[in-house]
Amino acid sequence: MLPLDPLPLAASASNLLAAREQMAFTLGFHIVLSCIGVALPATILLANYLGLKRGDSDAMELARRWSKAMAVTFAVGAVTGTVLSFEFGLLWPEFTGRFGSVFGIAFAIEGIFFFLEAIFLAIYIYGWKRLSGWAHFWSGVPMAITGIGGAFSVVAANAWMNQPQGFTLNAAGKVVDTDPLQVLFNPATGYEVPHMILAAYMVTGFLVASIYAVGMLKGRRDRLHRLGLLIPLTIACIATPIQLFVGDTAAREVADHQPAKFAGMECIQETGTHQTEYVGGICTEDGVKWAIPIPNLDSFLVGFSADTEVVGLEDIPVDERPPANTLLHLAFDAMVGIGTALLLLGMWLGWVWWKRRDIPQTPWFLRAVAVSGAGAILALWCGWIVTEVGRQPWIVQGYMRTEEAVTQADGIWFSFAFMLVLYAALGTIAVKVLRGMSRRWREGAAEPDGTPYAPPEEAAP
Amino acid sequence: MSKADAAAAILWVGATFYALFGGADFGGGFWDLIAGDAERGGRPRALIQRSLTPVWEANHVWLIFILVVLWTAFPPAFSAIFTTLYVPIALAAVGIVLRGAGFAFRKSIEGLAARRAAGATFALSSVLTPFFMGAVVGAIASGNVPAAGNGDAFSSWLEPLPLLTGAMFVATGAYLSAVFLVGDARRAGEADLERYFGRRALAAAAVAGVAAALGLVELHAEARYVFDRLVDQGLPLVIASALCGLALLTLLLRGSMGRNVAPGATYRPTGRGLMRPLAAGAVVSVIWGWGVAQFPYLLPTSLRIDQAAAPDPTLTIVFVVFAVAAVLVLPSLALLYSLSQRDLLEAEH
Numbered sequence: 001m002l003p004l005d006p007l008p009l010a011a012s013a014s015n016l017l018a019a020r021e022q023m024a025f026t027l028g029f030h031i032v033l034s035c036i037g038v039a040l041p042a043t044i045l046l047a048n049y050l051g052l053k054r055g056d057s058d059a060m061e062l063a064r065r066w067s068k069a070m071a072v073t074f075a076v077g078a079v080t081g082t083v084l085s086f087e088f089g090l091l092w093p094e095f096t097g098r099f100g101s102v103f104g105i106a107f108a109i110e111g112i113f114f115f116l117e118a119i120f121l122a123i124y125i126y127g128w129k130r131l132s133g134w135a136h137f138w139s140g141v142p143m144a145i146t147g148i149g150g151a152f153s154v155v156a157a158n159a160w161m162n163q164p165q166g167f168t169l170n171a172a173g174k175v176v177d178t179d180p181l182q183v184l185f186n187p188a189t190g191y192e193v194p195h196m197i198l199a200a201y202m203v204t205g206f207l208v209a210s211i212y213a214v215g216m217l218k219g220r221r222d223r224l225h226r227l228g229l230l231i232p233l234t235i236a237c238i239a240t241p242i243q244l245f246v247g248d249t250a251a252r253e254v255a256d257h258q259p260a261k262f263a264g265m266e267c268i269q270e271t272g273t274h275q276t277e278y279v280g281g282i283c284t285e286d287g288v289k290w291a292i293p294i295p296n297l298d299s300f301l302v303g304f305s306a307d308t309e310v311v312g313l314e315d316i317p318v319d320e321r322p323p324a325n326t327l328l329h330l331a332f333d334a335m336v337g338i339g340t341a342l343l344l345l346g347m348w349l350g351w352v353w354w355k356r357r358d359i360p361q362t363p364w365f366l367r368a369v370a371v372s373g374a375g376a377i378l379a380l381w382c383g384w385i386v387t388e389v390g391r392q393p394w395i396v397q398g399y400m401r402t403e404e405a406v407t408q409a410d411g412i413w414f415s416f417a418f419m420l421v422l423y424a425a426l427g428t429i430a431v432k433v434l435r436g437m438s439r440r441w442r443e444g445a446a447e448p449d450g451t452p453y454a455p456p457e458e459a460a461p
Numbered sequence: 462m463s464k465a466d467a468a469a470a471i472l473w474v475g476a477t478f479y480a481l482f483g484g485a486d487f488g489g490g491f492w493d494l495i496a497g498d499a500e501r502g503g504r505p506r507a508l509i510q511r512s513l514t515p516v517w518e519a520n521h522v523w524l525i526f527i528l529v530v531l532w533t534a535f536p537p538a539f540s541a542i543f544t545t546l547y548v549p550i551a552l553a554a555v556g557i558v559l560r561g562a563g564f565a566f567r568k569s570i571e572g573l574a575a576r577r578a579a580g581a582t583f584a585l586s587s588v589l590t591p592f593f594m595g596a597v598v599g600a601i602a603s604g605n606v607p608a609a610g611n612g613d614a615f616s617s618w619l620e621p622l623p624l625l626t627g628a629m630f631v632a633t634g635a636y637l638s639a640v641f642l643v644g645d646a647r648r649a650g651e652a653d654l655e656r657y658f659g660r661r662a663l664a665a666a667a668v669a670g671v672a673a674a675l676g677l678v679e680l681h682a683e684a685r686y687v688f689d690r691l692v693d694q695g696l697p698l699v700i701a702s703a704l705c706g707l708a709l710l711t712l713l714l715r716g717s718m719g720r721n722v723a724p725g726a727t728y729r730p731t732g733r734g735l736m737r738p739l740a741a742g743a744v745v746s747v748i749w750g751w752g753v754a755q756f757p758y759l760l761p762t763s764l765r766i767d768q769a770a771a772p773d774p775t776l777t778i779v780f781v782v783f784a785v786a787a788v789l790v791l792p793s794l795a796l797l798y799s800l801s802q803r804d805l806l807e808a809e810h
Contacts, residue, residue: 068569075565078518079558085528086554089543093610096532097540101771104533108782111526115790118519119797126515126806142793178774408611409547422555426562429570429579436571 016403018412019091022419024388026083028381029423033077035380037117038151038197039204040070041124041143043232048140050231052133058224062231064128065441066208069434071125076430078118080423091412095395095405098175102167103157105180110153117146148197152189155196159188162387163257164396187257191250192387198243199383203376205236206342210373211438213366220442230359233369236376237346244339248301254390255302258397259311261390264322265332266298267291270312275299280333283325322390331389335382338375345372464777465770468534469759471783473752475530479523480748481637481741484630486517488638490560490587491631492661493580506580508654509638510568512645515806517564519797524557526786534779535769537608538759545612546600549593549623556590559583591634592627599626601760602751603684608764622679629672633744636665640709640740647733648802662740663713666706673747686762691754698753702746709739 044066051060088096096104123131124140131139160166166182167175212229255262262268267283268275275298281291296306313321322328345368352360359365395402462470489509496502496509532539543550563583567576600606600618618624639662646654680688691699712735757765770776800806 072565072569075518075561078521079561082521082525082557083554085525086550088532089528089539090547090551090554093540093544096543097536097610100532100536100539101534101775104529104536104771105775105778107529108533108779111522111529112782112786112790114525115519115522115786116793118522119790119793122515122519123797123800123806127800129807130805175772177772180774180778407544407547409544409614415551418555422558426558429562429566433566433569437569 012403012406012408015408015412016406018416019406020402022412022416023087023091024385025416026080026087026419026423028384029427030077030080030084031380031384032203032377033073033080034151034154035200035203036070036073036207037077038147038200039235040066040073040208041121041140041147042201043204043208043235044070045137045140045144046235047227047231048137052137056227058227059231061224062228065437067125067128068437070121072430072433072437074118074121076426080426081114083419090409090415091407092395092405093407095400098173098400099167099396101175102164102178102183103160105178105183106153106157106160109184110150110157113146113150113153116142117150120146147200151197151200152193153184155193156184156186156189158387159192160184160186161396162192162391163188164399169399187253191246191253194246195243195250195383198239198246199376199380201239202236202243202342203373203380205232205234205239206369206376207232207373209233209236210370213369213372217363217366217370226359229369233349236342236372237349240339240343240346244343247336247339252302255310258391260313260316260320260322261328261386262302263311263313263316264325264328264390265386266310267325267329268298268310268312269314271309271315272312273299273307273309275302275308275310277301278329280330283329288329320393322392324389328386328390331382331385335379335386338379338382342372342375342379345369463767464773464780465534465767466757468530468770468776468779469752469766471779472527472530472534473749474783475523475527477745477748479520479527480633480744482516482520483523484591484634484744485637485641486513486520486634487560487587487591487631488634488636488665489513489642490564490584491635492638492642492658494584494588504651505654505657508642508646508649508651511649511807512642512801513564514568515801516797517561519794521557521561530779534771534776535759535766536771537610538764538769541606541608541610541612541760541764542597542601544610545606545614545617546597548614549596549600549618553590553593553597556586556593559586560590588631591630595627595630596623598630598751599623602626602680602687602755604686604761604763606760606763608760608768620683622676622683625672625676625679629669629676632665632669632672633747636662636669637740637744639665640736644737648804659713663710666710666713670706684761686758687751687754690756691750694756695750695753698746698750702743702750705739705743705746709736709743712736712739 044063047059047066048063050056051058051063088100120139120142124136124143127136127139160183163186165186166179166184168177170176209229209232212225212232215225216229251262254265266275267278267281267288269285269287274296277294277297278288278291279294281288299306299308299310302308302310313325348360348365348368352358352365391397393401393403395405489512493502493506493509496505528539531542559582563579563581563586567579567583570576570579596618600620600623603620603622605617605620605623606612639658642658643655643662646652646658677688677691680691712733755761757767759766759769771779797806
């Protein structure tokens with residue numbers, strides 16, 4: 001720090017924006033990989049099980065290929081997740097310094113799950129050749145369980161930021177007592193955790209299916225591709241209706257416990273009953289423009305009656321209103337809209353499967369599946385925008401403002417720019433590597449020999 | 462021992478495991494970096510790659526464990542360290558990303574040039590990352606992190622002791638890695654690589670020893686509190702470390718004399734099974750010596766363990782997590798290592 005900082009407040013405000021952008025970007029990048037880490041193991045194990053139980057060599061081959069791809073996504077996920085742990089100190093040191101003893105409880109538990117996941121993932125990924133079939137299968141089962149446990153712990157910490165409880169502050173604002181069970185099982189845990197785990201299964205299922213849909217659109221309609229589409233798509237399509245139910249519950253809980261967030265995402269200006277549901281549009285202080293209004297629906301969705309009162313932004317103190325209302329509102333609508341479209345896709349598959357025991361033959365179905373992966377990721381990001389931007393200006397709802405939490409360190413804009421470049425390279429290369437793997441499998445080409453750039457087959461001793 | 466002290470001990474246990482296993486993985490990257498061109502370096506690199514592939518991610522989790530236990534059990538220490546030493550910490554974080562990604566991509570990326578670039582990224586960041594981590598530890602031991610945080614971003618770690626500690630971290634990782642690789646080479650029946658890494662273990666041990674000796678001198682000058690306790694309460698551990706190091710040196714010297722054994726003949730010096738425990742013992746004693754020397758401070762001499770400690774229920778959770786880890790994670794790790802050491806895990810299939 002310079003000894004005489006002429007504009008400490010301006011520097012802090014600038015840091016706040018840079019730190020929020022960096023956090024959003026690095027979290028948005030990592031969350032996709034963590035979804036894959038949570039749900040891909042179960043998808044692989046299902047294929048592996050079918051392969052072992054029915055002697056299905058195509059299913060076995062899919063499990064083998066997916067586990068190789070997982071080796072890449074898990075490595076990138078592990079390092080980008082580590083960056084987030086560092087950012088608790090590098091970007092939000094005051095938050096962690098003050099409340100680390102509270103929300104850290106959830107992360108300490110997550111540590112065990114991450115450990116076990118890394119260990120059994122390694123055993124599974126590298127155990128294909130030498131472990132016997134069922135022993136290998138069972139070595140993979142802990143990955144699926146620990147993925148869910150890890151998601152529980154991390155999301156419980158986030159839920160705590162939304163509905164904090166289980167701690168006592170002294171007059172100076174220092175945490176002097178904690179109640180770990182209250183922290184872990186805060187009211188928001190109940191809906192955020194299942195919402196995220198289902199999202200992980202949807203993102204992974206639709207993403208993997210979309211890769212095979214693209215292949216089928218290119219004319220590769222062999223059994224391997226059809227199975228590669230069907231297994232993950234079935235998982236995702238089962239998760240989707242449950243997700244809509246959980247999401248609907250979550251929105252009602254938000255309306256009850258975080259009225260500012262709810263008013264922001266629904267663009268409600270004035271408190272009252274018979275609230276209109278606005279689909280799309282731009283939020284202004286004079287109401288919503290260019291939206292499709294559905295009278296009474298918002299009140300009905302919150303309390304199953306048009307007489308339900310919903311709090312508007314006018315009743316939220318000006319300095320406690322969430323920023324970027326239009327972004328919040330559109331993110332929420334996009335998430336719900338995509339979720340609904342994915343539900344329809346699942347119903348399409350279910351109907352045709354029920355009638356004909358086959359996937360729909362029209363190319364439009366494959367086109368829809370081909371974009372479903374990107375759609376699910378977009379919905380995932382929108383959901384996190386709603387929960388995180390919607391909680392602003394708070395980092396711990398009602399207890400600590402984000403501006404109090406941010407670091408005073410210099411160079412946060414520089415670090416954000418650097419992370420943008422680094423992750424762009426990381427993402428590009430990861431996709432390139434995965435596409436290269438897929439092409440080699442298709443062409444039946446040999447793997448790289450695993451020897452780092454050595455001359456070929458040197459005389460062995 | 463108070464609850465806070467016990468939580469600090471858990472932190473040190475995590476640091477010990479990370480130094481041993483994570484440190485050795487960084488060391489593998491160091492040897493990869495200086496293995497020479499494709500012709501000469503191909504086989505050592507292949508051995509390093511085989512040894513690291515199944516285990517590096519699990520070993521990496523110890524770092525997450527340390528971070529989480531630090532911010533959960535001792536939140537003010539965490540924020541003080543991160544608001545002061547953010548420059549080397551951020552550089553270490555970038556190094557972790559580049560190391561992991563470079564290693565993962567090297568195996569599966571296409572094209573010789575791309576694989577070389579990925580490999581060089583892995584190897585170079587394997588050297589820089591432990592250097593910056595060492596600088597952080599050295600700066601803490603030097604007493605350069607004020608309890609209130611926001612210490613000077615540069616002078617706090619751009620000093621002889623932190624930089625020497627960084628060099629010591631790199632050398633120690635290289636030393637551990639070389640000793641581990643001697644065993645891996647022996648198992649693979651590659652006698653020439655066994656000697657190759659044996660010689661490198663000797664060299665790294667010498668460098669680490671010199672860095673440690675210089676470090677003691679600097680400790681005396683820059684961190685008197687820590688020095689005084691190290692040569693008093695910590696003395697048994699310092700001696701233990703030196704004895705382990707000397708015993709290992711003797712074994713390595715005897716091993717390296719076996720280089721004239723005729724091809725095909727098996728040369729079996731006694732005590733080879735002791736090499737890994739001795740190498741580990743030397744490092745573990747230093748880490749606990751440092752802990753004893755800092756006691757009762759987390760940040761010498763501005764923040765004591767009990768001042769930084771979280772409320773009791775949180776510490777209890779840390780103990781429970783540690784107990785569960787001891788019951789579930791340690792046996793699982795043992796299973797992973799044992800499968801790996803019996804060559805039941807392999808990257809290609």
